[in-house]
Amino acid sequence: MTHGELMAIAAEARKASYSPYSGFKVGAALLGKSGKVYTGCNVENAAYTPTNCAERTAIFKAVSEGEREFIAIAIVGGKGEETAEFCAPCGVCRQVLAEFCDGDFVVVLGNPERYEAFTLAKLLPFSFGKADLN
Numbered sequence: 618m619t620h621g622e623l624m625a626i627a628a629e630a631r632k633a634s635y636s637p638y639s640g641f642k643v644g645a646a647l648l649g650k651s652g653k654v655y656t657g658c659n660v661e662n663a664a665y666t667p668t669n670c671a672e673r674t675a676i677f678k679a680v681s682e683g684e685r686e687f688i689a690i691a692i693v694g695g696k697g698e699e700t701a702e703f704c705a706p707c708g709v710c711r712q713v714l715a716e717f718c719d720g721d722f723v724v725v726l727g728n729p730e731r732y733e734a735f736t737l738a739k740l741l742p743f744s745f746g747k748a749d750l751n
């Protein structure tokens with residue numbers, strides 16, 4: 618699976634975004650070590666704080682289906698039908714990714730036309746994790 622293919626799946630997943638409050642639609646495609654791809658979109662709520670980001674939707678779907686090891690995630694976001702140049706994952710999503718992914722996990726950001734790959738270590742340096750609880 619190429620980064621471009623994962624991006625295209627994220628863009629498709631974005632179409633299901635439920636975002637009547639912000640109008641900001643996000644899609645994610647998470648590649649598991651099994652080769653399976655889990656998609657996600659943001660799901661907003663009238664009470665605002667229960668909103669779930671696209672990345673967490675994808676990772677919770679995957680973990681709830683038994684997959685816990687991942688290779689990469691692609692994220693596409695933007696207001697309305699417009700796709701932003703870049704939609705970086707929020708801090709909460711970075712922390713949730715760090716629960717299951719090592720520093721070399723790949724985060725592909727951008728849109729299907731132009732994208733760039735980062736490591737989770739670059740996006741979440743000095744993170745707090747399970748090792749800190751030992």
Ligand code: THU
Pocket residue numbers: 636639641642643658659660661668669670671672694704705706707710
């Ligand atoms: N959102 C995501 O789904 N992922 C991100 O990485 C950033 C923000 C969502 C949450 C909310 O529904 C909307 O985008 C605006 O913040």
